Amino acid sequence: MQRAAVSDGIDLQICSGYRNFEKQLSIWNAKASGKRVLLNRESQPVSIESLSSNQLINLILIWSAIPGMSRHHWGTDIDIFDANKISREQLRLIPSEYQVNGPCFELNQWLNKHAQDYGFYRPYQPQLSGVSPEPWHLSYFPISAAYLEAYDLQSVKSVLASSDILEKETILAQLESLINEYVIRVAPIPNSQ
Template identity: 55%
Template sequence: MAQLTNLQYPALYGLDESHLVPLGQFLLTARTLTAFNKMQQHALSDGIDVQICSAYRNFERQMAIWNGKALGKRTLLDINNQPIDHSRLTDEQLVDAILCWSALPGASRHHWGTDIDVFDGNNISKADLKLISDEYVDNGPCAQLASWLNQHAKEHGFYLPYQANKSGVSPEPWHLSYFPESSQFLSQYQPDSLRQLLSQAEITLQSALLKKLDTLVDHYVFFVANTPE
């Protein structure tokens, strides 16, 4: 795993998981886990089975996702969930296209153990889940879940950091963040540390990323919905 000997808060960048506890195959902070268990039980009483499909991801895992999309080995989707031919894009355009749905390694909220992606286990299996917006609206299998979360997630400390006109990342109705802790992680985040980390990493599009990294961090890390509403 990538290392920085002078990194002050390695957990912010997916380089340390010693603060996390297991929930089956997933890792979360202890407080996030407690809050999730309570929210899950609340939802079950309303007929909704909130299940996690993604939680903590380390830096190397996030970089594998990034490199896969940059190299055309993983499907790259536009804002409307339509496939994009990566070979037709410049490096700068490819960076923007990947960031539409995937976080930059070292800049993902999934590095913290406070953020989870969820689905309704009553209506769709994890294997069939695509994590696209259509699944969470109208007659989608997770539409009832999305409506329930909008009403009740805040009661358990969770909120949606990625919302229309409130975040640089495209709206993700499946992405929940445990605000009491994730807000603290965000306040400690250091763009200079990310620059050092990416400079040492074997990441595709490195030059294009470093060229406009400050702008990317402002837009995709710091520009999120501020508080649960």
């Protein structure tokens, strides 16, 4: 897919691929503690000082998964950008970068036409997922479909219960609904060819 994109003038590069539990935990805890900026759905910074535990969790989930609930753990999902148009250091992974006049708009259009030809799809689409639309996020469906099918609530619950995740009690109290909303409810996997 990368070679085909190059022939169309797009330098498709991965900015994030496999992410282990500990890395996702560090991202989550940095956001939950205010050490990392939280963005709302409009990609604007939000102060967390007056938020309840549920409000904080819901705000983090706009753009980041709970450890154990990230598809990046599976090794089947990647975040991509067009290195001809924006550097990795400039990239913010916000929707406007993939919309008209954004540096990755041509990449976005190219993926709409070609991603499925290479076994990839976008699991996070408007009204088809609990996760905010992420035009940069691709999933390799020949393998990710099996991981989604085998996803186990009790295993995730056990790992989270023994972790040092911030907001643990609130997460565990609603874990099944969070998994249904943010892991299970994704865009339908396209028919493989």
